[in-house]
Amino acid sequence: MCQLLALNCKNPTDASFSFSGFAQRGGITDHHADGWGIAFFEGGDKDRGLRHFIDHTPASTSPVAELIRRYPIKSRNIICHIRKATQGVVSLENCHPFVRELWGRYWVFAHNGNLENYAPRLHGGFRPVGQTDSERAFCWLMQELSKSHANMPSIDELTLTLKELTPRIAQHGVFNYLLSNGQALWAHASTHLHYVERQFPFATATLSDQDMHINFAEYTTPDDRVAVIVTAPLTTDEVWTAFKPGELKVFVDGRSLP
Numbered sequence: 001m002c003q004l005l006a007l008n009c010k011n012p013t014d015a016s017f018s019f020s021g022f023a024q025r026g027g028i029t030d031h032h033a034d035g036w037g038i039a040f041f042e043g044g045d046k047d048r049g050l051r052h053f054i055d056h057t058p059a060s061t062s063p064v065a066e067l068i069r070r071y072p073i074k075s076r077n078i079i080c081h082i083r084k085a086t087q088g089v090v091s092l093e094n095c096h097p098f099v100r101e102l103w104g105r106y107w108v109f110a111h112n113g114n115l116e117n118y119a120p121r122l123h124g125g126f127r128p129v130g131q132t133d134s135e136r137a138f139c140w141l142m143q144e145l146s147k148s149h150a151n152m153p154s155i156d157e158l159t160l161t162l163k164e165l166t167p168r169i170a171q172h173g174v175f176n177y178l179l180s181n182g183q184a185l186w187a188h189a190s191t192h193l194h195y196v197e198r199q200f201p202f203a204t205a206t207l208s209d210q211d212m213h214i215n216f217a218e219y220t221t222p223d224d225r226v227a228v229i230v231t232a233p234l235t236t237d238e239v240w241t242a243f244k245p246g247e248l249k250v251f252v253d254g255r256s257l258p
Contacts, residue, residue: 002096002112003231004193005080006178008185008251010225012074015040034058035083035095038068039108040075047076047182050106054095077180081110088131097178098138100126102145103152105181109138112231113174113190137169141179155184155257159250162186166248178229185251187229189243194233196240197255199225205235225254 007015036059043049055064059082081096088094096110111134118133124146126139141162148161162179166188169175176193179186187193202216202224229251233240243249249256 002084003082004110004112004176004178004229005231005234006180006185006187006229007075007078008180008227008229008254009076010253011223012076013224013226014219015073015075015078016069016071034090035092036062036065036081037095037097037110038078038080039097039099040073040078041106041180041182042075048105050099050108050182052097052099052108054092054097056090056092056095077182077185079108079110079178079180079185086114087133091130093130094132094135096134098135100138100142102142102181105152105183107142107179107181109141110134110178111137112176115169115172115175118169118172137175137177140169141165155250155252158184159186159248159257162188163248167246170246176231183252185227185229186248187243187251188248190245192231193229193243194231194240195227195229195243195249195256196233196235196238197225197227198238199254204237206237207235227251227254227256
């Protein structure tokens with residue numbers, strides 16, 4: 001199946017360290033070689049702007065991935081995906097993350113898993129472009145959110161609605177997903193998902209997929225805080241917490257909310 005990675009940060013943060021290790025799983029340290037993508041929010045305090053890059057070639061050899069490794073990303077919410085195709089051909093339109101607009105904001109979604117016999121009724125303005133179960137699930141979530149709330153609700157209200165909607169999709173199979181609108185980041189685990197929260201005093205971390213380490217204390221301030229969510233732990237010297245099956249968590253300003 002696919003691999004997921006997300007960062008939710010209190011302050012705009014550089015994701016090049018995490019992305020460098022994660023990209024190795026797209027054909028070198030793992031077999032997820034059917035495409036990849038990254039989306040990150042920018043644009044000041046409101047974070048309404050979005051940069052979105054996808055490629056149907058392996059992340060470990062993609063020239064676009066090399067550009068991202070060198071790009072000075074500074075974002076509070078970042079979602080990455082490495083694809084191992086289960087439904088849909090290997091093509092650009094089937095690469096995650098997927099992007100839609102709702103309530104005047106971009107929404108970004110990525111999925112790891114396989115949904116069997118999943119054909120929801122889509123009768124609103126959200127329709128899939130590709131052939132994946134993942135994009136169908138995203139369109140249905142957006143459709144149902146728009147039906148549940150006339151305008152942008154609070155993060156707490158959105159979380160409650162997602163907790164009601166998610167099991168209706170998860171009953172069809174494995175539904176690990178990441179979702180963000182630039183204000184918060186939601187993560188749901190059917191099977192495998194882990195997170196770590198980095199805060200002052202920052203320490204050194206070593207990638208598990210690449211011979212690379214970093215001393216975060218050299219690049220951070222006491223006011224920084226970063227939550228990293230990933231399918232399998234990225235580093236060997238940090239304490240990662242596993243999601244419980246069926247657990248939905250929301251992250252704001254680099255920490256998970258109760």
